[in-house]
Amino acid sequence: MIDRRSVLTGGAAAAASLASPALAADPKVLRYVPQANLANPDPIWTTATIATLHGYMVWDTLFGIDESLVGRPQMLAGSETSTDGLTWKMTLRDGLLWHDNQPVLSKDCIPSIQRWGKRDGFGQRLMSLTAEMKVIDDKTFQIRLTRPFPQMAYALGANGCFIMPERIAKTDAFTQISEYIGSGPFKFLKDEWISGASAAYAKNDKYVPRQESPSYWSGGKVVNFDRVEWKIMPDPATAAEALQSGEVDWWENPLIDLLPMLKTAPGVKLEVLDPLGALGVVGVNHTQPPFDNPKLLQAILVAINQHDYMDAVLGDQQSLGQTAGFFIDGSPMASDVDMNKINGKRNLPLAKKMVAESGYKGEPIVLMSPSDQAQLSAMAQVTDAFYKSIGLNSKYTSMDWGTLVSRRASHAPSDKGGWNSFCTTWGGLQVSNPGGNFPLRGNGNGGWFGWPTDPKMEALRDKWFDTPDLAGQQTVCRDMQRLAFQNLPFFPTGQWFTPTGHRDDLTGFVKAGVMLFWGVKRV
Template identity: 50%
Template sequence: MLTRRGLFGTTAAGLAGGLARPAFSQGRQRVLRFVPMAAYSSPDPIWTTAIVVQTHALLVWDTLYGVDINLMPHPQMCAGHELSDDKLTWTFTLRDGLLFHDGEKVRAVDCTSSIARWSQRNSFGQLLAAATAEMKALDDRRFSIRLKAPFPQMLYALGSQGCYIMPERMAKVSANEPVKEFIGSGPFRFRQDLWVSGVRSVYEKFDRYVPRQEAADYLSGGKQVHFDAVEWTIQPDAGTAASALQSGEVDWVDQPLFDLVPLLKRSQGLTVQQLDPFGLIGVIVMNHLQPPFNDPKLRRALLPAIDQKEYIAAVLGDQAAYASYPVGYFTVGSPMASEAGMEALTGPRDLDLARKLVRESGYKGETIMIMDPGDQPQMHAMAEVTAATLQRIGLKAELIAMDWGSVLTRRSVKKPVAEGGWNLFNTRLAGLNAADPASASLKGNGERAWFGWPTEPRLDRLRGAWFEAEDLATQKKISAEMQEVAFEALPYIPLGQWSQPTAFRSNLTGHLKGGNPMFWNLRRSA
């Protein structure tokens, strides 16, 4: 694997190796070839929150509403809705002509079943479920949600939080286990027969998809498709991916290595651009269920040693202009970001204090297993810094090499390390998802929380209060209090924020700005 430490003195064009053989050998101009940020082990976007799976889901499934780049919701699968005067009953009507990829009509009962499954895992969905008195299909095109109390963020929840509509039979599967088939009603059909985990995914244009007639704007508007197929090729070696982009073997590399960005910018026929205005936030996730991080004193002992500048340097190298730090529990530049509790990360770093806190904790000398995805340069760089930091303050830390797909699978295991569990891993949160208290990663409801499974009831009480707040000032006050609580409970530790450039062939036009790569609206010019 090529990391930034081994890159210097090498150009992408000179790197050996190549990509897997394409699945479509004919009609190259009609096939868009893409190198995603990572592979995935399960294509179920409800079962896993992995960013790459959410990007995959946008091709295959559609949503009832979609948000524009300003995060305003608009009808997508829905023709519209009605809201009762008391704001307790929402009645939704589906557009005509909606079909699943197996040819079956999209029905209202598919929608209610899908909302119910999504609500089992998503923090927005859990709050909506708690506020719902009854949800039912009225006929094939209409369904209603009757609430116990008003839920003003209904449309935003349905349009921005991954509430993908699946056939009823799929939606009846528990959200705690992945589905086995992947039928959607989106603009592309997932070719499950051609999917090779860790190698390739193929998406064919769904000819019976009926896009809206409005202009496309992030997740809203008309999803007009101009390619017969999109082929994802997994290439963990960043240099090989860059070389394939330069040669025209692929059209688009989602997340090029930061050290290769200057080279790609100089390459003829390539464009390097920032399409995601929300960015990414690096984090440390600790397992609150198992020793040694089930001890809050040990979790807090890490804080005086965490240096966000060190993490940014490891991930971005000399491309620090893409970075934003310090960052707390809400995305830099978002309305909910504040200075509350930030002294935990912005004050002078104090290794002696960290060592003292380790000694005062219940740490018994256990080896801390850090999952280290070697096929992900950014996560690998963070893991190396984390291991060194833990060792400097007297903790035994060991990096366990694995690929990202294995991390995504293993992180769901709640058992001890000896039984397939884990202690710690580094990952990135999408800036869009971390912009407010609805973030799944800030849940504090124990084994029902996000990975790490923290128990902190105050986080959930504050989240509920934030949803009920009637003005921005109150929401900001609640968010500041929530951040202070988070710095005590440490559901995760924020390590810095950065904007991720993407690189593509200059003849690929029509890219939309947003938090994920989108494959509609794209054309290949002559």
């Protein structure tokens, strides 16, 4: 096990001595420190959480799930389903305008669903069952299916199916958009965006909230600030000082080691806002040596230690974490099947023996690590030490998160700009069921970064979609977890709940899978 203190930035431990008297805050401006740089503001092109957070500010969705994870109409006035479940008729609600003051129309919705459907797990399933999508009139469109899809409202409401103007939505799903016009509660101020430094959003004065209380991603999105400013602060000590002094109002992802100090800091409050937390992940590239070798993946499994990762990420705040399988704990789909394979006794000598027997030829393993995300950097350092301990030629490669996100999309060999491994986290909601669990997919190049091909996993996923009752779905998920421990699309490294930190004059936070900026107000 590595010394977790070695993964912390040098100034972080001294942050407790930096506190200054709170600055007078502009009550109309909310100043926020996000978890990472906004390098790619297209939430369809990338799965980066920071882009999803940006997406919910700028765009809106047809449905939105509530705190019970049930899909509710959001941009829609309502929907009708035929008795055979094959035809869905959807009607937009009144008052929807794009940020350029043009009306939101049915013709915008169809290409938006189609673009999202090429990248998202639920979306891919929906597209495979869709016979036709057509405009009925400016406010009404229809989706005709070949088989029933009872998860329609959840799919369109839980997984970032952001509705964009037709001209933007027609962009190829594997090409980044360059225009960020939405109909959501905030306007993205593109001219003020400086990647690596800042981003800014203005209240959309023409946005008409639903007349309902906010719940997760559904309900009334009431904005109480004229402007939201994102300030990129990769150094945790700098962010901690800014929060304590009142230079910023909200720090999304405080360094775990600073939590005891922040708990006692005047004017600061800590809250857990994500009900399902996050799943730690070690991703591997199944299309390139050496991780195209199933025997090598099994060698890793017998010795990888989730407690090492939780120690590096959580330190003495272990109450915020627990071991985890391929579906997040707290979800009805979570299972204990074969969990002894990852949380049972670890066997380092056996792992080294299995590496030697696997045919591994000593190929360099490019392990990407984000220099500007402390948790992920800590995970990467654990992974680097672990790989080396079992005889793998790990090459720890540091870069900022934006660069990592771009590089992980490359299919090139690792010595030509590609990669072999990286660490990340997935929001608990996304890995709570087979429909949204993108890293569990076995659909090759159509799937998540690492691109494993596993027809049996895809068949089980199809079976889950076709199973109408919860007990049957849970049985399928047990089979999926059993298969995942055999073929190892990724390595889960634990589940943890990271508190967010904010000034204590802020209230009204909406609990959801990402930080939300409606409902928040200054008292």
